[in-house]
Amino acid sequence: MYNIVSAIFLAENIKKIEIQAPRIAKKRKAGQFVMIRAGEHGERIPLTIAGSDPEKGTITIIVQGMGKSTRELNLKETGDTIHDIVGPLGTPSHIEKFGTAVSIGGGVGTAIAYPTAVALKEAGNYVITINGARTRDLVILEDEMKAVSDEAYITTDDGSYGFHGFVTQKLQELIDSGKPIDYVLAIGPIPMMKAVAEVTRPYGIPTVVSLNPVMVDGTGMCGGCRVTVDNETRFACVDGPEFDAHKVDFKNLSDRNRMYLPEEKQSVEAFSH
Ligand code: NAD
Ligand code: FES
Structure with missing residues (x-):
């Protein structure tokens, strides 16, 4: 189980959720995502990591309630838990000094x-x-x-x-x-x-x-x-x-x-x- 440190709406139907996930917070790079299952019987959905705080051990995701699983996730409040999170996944963004x-x-x-x-x-x-x-x-x-x-x-x-x-x-x-x-x-x-x-x-x-x-x-x-x-x-x-x-x-x-x-x-x- 992963604890939700804060969950706030940024706009109608768009929620910012900060989750305690220290190992992911330490490892993740820009462009990577996590697979999240809100509850035990939920489906796994990919969500890009919008930010992390390695000191605090948290990652932030921003979710737009569109399908069943994202709506379920958007019902979560501060203090609730997420059933499981896998990540960081995917190839990080290619970053260099382009100009x-x-x-x-x-x-x-x-x-x-x-x-x-x-x-x-x-x-x-x-x-x-x-x-x-x-x-x-x-x-x-x-x-x-x-x-x-x-x-x-x-x-x-x-x-x-x-x-x-x-x-x-x-x-x-x-x-x-x-x-x-x-x-x-x-x-x-x-x-x-x-x-x-x-x-x-x-x-x-x-x-x-x-x-x-x-x-x-x-x-x-x-x-x-x-x-x-x-x-x-x-x-x-x-x-x-x-x-x-x-x-x-x-x-x-x-x-x-x-x-x-x-x-x-x-x-x-x-x-x-
Ligand atoms: P939206 O439809 O409100 O569009 C956001 C902006 O994109 C618009 O304000 C406009 O500036 C631009 N835009 C939209 N259609 C355009 C067009 N035909 N030509 C030029 N510019 C255009 O966006 P929304 O409702 O926030 O987004 C929802 C969609 O975004 C969903 O389908 C979702 O799956 C998808 N999405 C994609 C990613 C991704 O990784 N690519 C991430 C999150 C959401
Ligand atoms: Fe299964 Fe990419 S989600 S191969």
Whole structure:
């Protein structure tokens, strides 16, 4: 059992949970994830580690209640426990001094972009962050992103806060301004990551995305998380989750993620009643 040190909502349906997990806190690197099972009979879900405090022995995850298991996790309060956690898993983010690095978080994807932005800053990059959400109330980690950025931008689809438009429009504006950009990291919904890849492709800007296929074991055994990258099958849990955005087959990822939608819907309905 793992104790929850704190659990607070950052926005509607998005909860930040800090968990006592000293060994993971000590070992984890930016870009890695854990497999979590909220209760004894729950399914195992992959969640990227948003941060850790090795001194305190805690890791932080940020969860958007979407399916049954994430909703179950979001019901947890400070003082509750998590049944089991395995990790850190996955290949850490490739970090080096690229020069100017843009870290883009779309919606709850910001929770995953954040630790890598921290690592990029620590490696001496000039870090620009673009933090996009549908509306002001859904903007998360604004202060944290600002604190690691040399330049920080917020975008909202409805214009209620910051730049009015998608993260891709802000990125295009930065490119058009003549700013030299050496590296882009984009994490968020699949259409966003695909759109970012199309913005940077003509300029040859190295671009990395973090993929979120369905995972079962998280250790390369089941093949559930297979994705197509550069026409080859790769396992996101061990070969990724970060891949070259210009080589990812986003349609295949999106089709595979939709395969279990009827079952997921059924499960959410049963859980809500
Ligand atoms: P959202 O739909 O609110 O989008 C967030 C932002 O992404 C928008 O504000 C916009 O700036 C940008 N965006 C969205 N669609 C775009 C498009 N077609 N072109 C350009 N930009 C676009 O995001 P949300 O509701 O917070 O995200 C939920 C989705 O993100 C879920 O499907 C979830 O599975 C996925 N997700 C992915 C990861 C990952 O590792 N890649 C992590 C967490 C969540
Ligand atoms: Fe099973 Fe990746 S989740 S191989």
